[in-house]
Amino acid sequence: MDNDGLSRFGFRACFGFRISDFEFALIIMYKKILVALENSHADESLLPHVAALAKLHRSDLLLVHVADGFVARNYNQLNLIESDEMKEDRAYLENAAANLRNGGLSVDTYLALGDPAEGILKAADERHCDLIAMTAHGHRLLGDLLFGSTINEVRHRAQVPLLLVRAGK
Numbered sequence: 001m002d003n004d005g006l007s008r009f010g011f012r013a014c015f016g017f018r019i020s021d022f023e024f025a026l027i028i029m030y031k032k033i034l035v036a037l038e039n040s041h042a043d044e045s046l047l048p049h050v051a052a053l054a055k056l057h058r059s060d061l062l063l064v065h066v067a068d069g070f071v072a073r074n075y076n077q078l079n080l081i082e083s084d085e086m087k088e089d090r091a092y093l094e095n096a097a098a099n100l101r102n103g104g105l106s107v108d109t110y111l112a113l114g115d116p117a118e119g120i121l122k123a124a125d126e127r128h129c130d131l132i133a134m135t136a137h138g139h140r141l142l143g144d145l146l147f148g149s150t151i152n153e154v155r156h157r158a159q160v161p162l163l164l165v166r167a168g169k
Contacts, residue, residue, distance in 0.1 A: 030057045034129040036120050036154075037065045039092045042135040042167035047096065049165050050133045054105050061105055062127050063097055065089050066112040066119035073114050086111065117153035130160055135167040 035050050037043045054061050066072075071083035093109040100107045110127070112119030124132050136151060155162050 030054075030059045030130045032060045032062060032127065032129045033057075033131045033133055034062045034064055034120065034124045034127065036116075036132065036134040037063055037093065037096060038135065039065055039089055042137065043096070045168040046133060046135045046165045047100070049163070051100060051103060051105060053133075053163075054100075055103075059106075059130075061097075061100060061107045062123065062129060063093050063100075063107060063109045064112060064120060064123045065093050066114065066116040068114060068116055075113050086113075116150045117157070120150070120154055121157055124158065124160060131163060132158055132160060133163040133165065136164040137167050 030053065033050060033054055035046065037046070050061065053059065067083075067086045067089045069083060069085045071080050072086055074080060075082075075086075090109075090111050093111060097107040097109050108127075110123050112123055120132065120134075123129070132154060134151060134154065151164065
């Protein structure tokens, strides 16, 4: 049966394979993935998962880090100059992006300032991301209340799916 015959039954020819419209939609499900980086060893657990997912879906990546020190939180209001922390965070993002680009991926970076959950959610919305990827640390009880607030807020307010990858120890 030729391509036209197959398309009547919901199939397409793609890269030499015949796949259903549903399978084709799965391939391009995530056009842009926001990757929330912490500038810590936890990112080493997240980045390989996201890179593999981006290759599978031919996704663009947006690496985001939210600087949340005093200068970052008050940068615009007080017309402050960029802090060393912000410069280091920006360099970290660019280095991570360069490594992913070397693997053939399309990567952009964004350094947000202020509250981490707010910065992640705002970037996901403004940059039209289809998925947010973050690391989870596996805190228990009190630790979740103290340290899991970013994930909690993002998972409750996000308008797109959230991928959580357990951070390695």
